[in-house]
Amino acid sequence: MxxxxxxxxxxxxxxxxxxxxxxxxxxxxxxxxxxxxxxxxxxxxxxxxxxxxxxxxxxxxxxxxxxxxxxxxxxxxxxxxDRTCGWWEEYRGSLPNSFLDLSELEHHARFRWDVDFLHVPGLLQTEEYARALFSYVNPDFPGSELERRVEHRMRRKVIIERPDPVPYEALVHEAALRIRVGDRAATRAQLKRVLELSDADHVTVRVIPFELDSFAGAGSAMVYAGGPVPQLDTVVRDGPHGTLLIDAEAQLSRFRTLFRKMEAVSLEPERSRDFIRKLAKEL
Structure with missing residues (x-):
């Protein structure tokens, strides 16, 4: 070849x-x-x-x-x-390869877990939220590049919106839900969007509340993509020098354990939905 x-x-x-x-x-x-x-x-x-x-x-x-x-x-x-030429290939050369690699990873994943402490996970974001986030982090982006990134993020949602969706679970800290990325109206719309998506049988959203004692997991944000066999799982983490893909079995095992540990202390799905509804009403 x-x-x-x-x-x-x-x-x-x-x-x-x-x-x-x-x-x-x-x-x-x-x-x-x-x-x-x-x-x-x-x-x-x-x-x-x-x-x-x-x-x-x-x-x-x-x-x-x-x-x-x-x-x-x-x-x-x-x-x-596999010779898949997915939708993400349209962005090759105009977005960082890490964006495309994540899209391809998600496309083939058997399940997806997210843990986030500062922002609503990308698959749950509204267009307005994503635009505010990208423009704040990269204020010098030309408008066309900004919109390209927003468009790409919105298209990634296909994995939980297609006819054969990927089972998806997100653990979201209360801080991420309270931080106003955008104005009050945009934050309220974002919370309502999270509630709408969590209605689906294959989507589970759990809130990690501030009130927890002895919680030291706030540095453990991750994307966990399940492979066809556990050895082919992948953890994605953002580091100081870019996106890091982790696939060593010892590390995968550690992140699986860490996810389950944080899941165990998070609110049950219905309590999480009630929690988010309350936050939305407070805005």
């Missing part, structure tokens, strides 16, 4: 999972190359995601690596043969 100039996060993830299997088998790149009748350069390109790999080669490598997890192998094969 032709070499890619740049790998998407999904392509790079396939390569990294194949590298993990090779390293777990105790094989060098040149040994894996010999198994396929190629050279170590191509193995490196496959493992960096800059070269594609056929389903047949994925299965051959998995067999040589003594991987017996058939569900994982099938999931990797599905990633290898």
């Amino acid at each position: 032709a070499r890619r100039k740049e790998a998407t996060a999904r392509q790079a993830r396939l390569g990294s999972e194949l590298r993990k299997l090779r390293e777990a088998a105790g094989l060098k790149g040149r040994e894996a190359a010999a198994l396929l009748g190629t050279d170590s350069t191509q193995i490196s390109q496959i493992e960096f995601g800059t070269a594609g790999v056929s389903s047949e080669r994925v299965r051959r490598l998995a067999a040589h690596y003594a991987c017996s997890d058939t569900e994982l192998i099938d999931a990797l094969v599905a990633m290898a043969v």
Whole structure:
């Protein structure tokens, strides 16, 4: 297959999972190359995601690596043969690649969890809220670029609005609901939108109230996207140097535990809805 100039996060993830299997088998790149009748350069390109790999080669490598997890192998094969050219490709070259990688990740996710402490999660935002947020954080953006980002964020909602929606759960701190991103009317409209979306059977919104004692999770905002098997889950976090995609099993396990811990202390869904209704009436 032709070499890619740049790998998407999904392509790079396939390569990294194949590298993990090779390293777990105790094989060098040149040994894996010999198994396929190629050279170590191509193995490196496959493992960096800059070269594609056929389903047949994925299965051959998995067999040589003594991987017996058939569900994982099938999931990797599905990633290898996937040729989806999603709606997000319209934005390639005009938005940061991290925006596109997140959209692709969401498209393939089996479920989505959000934890947010300062803002309403992106999938729940109104257009006015998103516009106010982007324009405040990046006041020098040209109007066209600002609108491009707002449009992209609104289109991401397709995963919870399409006929086969992704199960979605959001843990939102009271602070995020009280902070007025925009004016009073915009904040009220945003709260009403959260209530409307939480009416859906596949959407769950839970509020983490200020009144909790001994709550030290406020630095744990995350996006958690469930893969076809747990090994292919991904955590997305915003860091000081950009967006970070986390896929190491030890870290995934820690974030799963952290999410469940915060979920356990959050308000039940109906109590959360009552809480949000009260906040909206106070505005």
